[in-house]
Amino acid sequence: MTNAKNPLAPLLANLEVRTPLGEEDRQAILALPYTLKTLEPSTYTVREGDPPDRCGVLVSGFAYRQKLTGDGDRQIIAIHIPGDATDFQNSFLEVADHSVQMLTRGDVAFIPRGAIQEIVRSRAAIAHAILIKILVEASIFREWVLNVGRRNARTRMAHVLCEFALRLEAEGVAGRNGYELPMTQEQLADALGLTPVHVNRVLKGLEADGLIKRSKRNVSFPDWERLRQVGDFNQRYLHLERQSSGQEMRIPQR
Template identity: 70%
Template sequence: MTSTNHPLDLLVRNLELRARLSQEDRDAILALPYTLRTLDHLTYTIREGDPPRECAVLVSGFAYRQKTTQDGARQIIALHLPGDALDFQNMYLKVSDHSVQMLTRGEVAIIAREELQELAQARPAIGHAILIKTLVEASIFREWVLNVGRRKARERMAHVLCELGSRMDALGLTQEHGYELPMTQEELADALGLTPVHVNRTLKLLEAEGLIMRTRRSIRFPDWERIREAADFNERYLHLDLQVPSSS
């Protein structure tokens, strides 16, 4: 059990949450050439329309996927936590169909696209782990379509708060699902398909109901089961375990 400080160690652990890697696979990932860079809030990792040349791996801080409407409305499509590779969704396509931006200041390890692709090809277990990870991301997209399409503001809000709680929990970034919310209410609004003022109303409502406790950006859930219920939150879609098929 190595507890290295290698920036890509987080990526390895991230992949190993759902797929099996051999020691050689791990080492091969850690041997990838990369550039470590600190990026400010709002810095783009990739922009819609650009050809993906590299893959950024989030080492610290948070990021999000985003698309905008012709008249400037922004929709946040996904949130990313340390250890997430930000460009698996793009790097096998010719041009990016959406943008990825830093949600907070943070560090990123940049890997050349071909390096990663060659590794995935040379080591099928790594390719498979990447496939699994992209499929889980797609599952989260699906849940977001449901969330934004069919849940009311209160449930919708509660749902992303739960998702963040669960995912941070899986990384050990929280105590009892409580965490520091890494975004403003305006950004929350863009993730929920709501308006900033309605986000504010809704947070106040959840607070008044005793479903959440807030001090500034810090969120705590006095009763995790109760908010799970209120949010209609079922973590199945996060596929938070080893994805070895229950063979037939």
């Protein structure tokens, strides 16, 4: 594998979590043009209102999507982990409707918008893989609407902790034992629609009940199953099973 160091390898791995690709398609992805940049925390990848001309791919590090209310209150809409592309939407829409910022320091490969459009046009399997990625992201948004709209603070928190665990696991970065969570309690609050003070209390509560352990930014889960229950977490919305290529017949159900 001469590709081990290709900065786009994480993107390829990311897409192949759900939609395995053929060798030609894999090479096509790894051959995409890009500009690599190391970005500091809170640097913008996309800014709301900008006409987007490129798509960022997280080679390393974490990022988040956010929107602001008129009063300046922030809501974090999604967290992105290494391998995620942050701007597929922006490769097809005319204006960014929200911003993406780095959560940690990290390397981002910027692929020109035109190159994304071109590969989608010329390679059906890749178009399909990207579409699936977009649809799964939308599914996560839906779950977040539910999470923020209908669950209490403790459940909400447990739920996102579970979500991150499974997403990191799928990416092979970490797992449901625990991981390094690179978010401040304030950021967590903005992701959950809570205040930092309350996030702190909820975290302490979960810890007191033996559902999580914390040291610095590291969280671990002594009893995954119980956490899953407390978080009302069902992984279906992550669509982690392999998706059919869309070319093949579905097996008739009975």
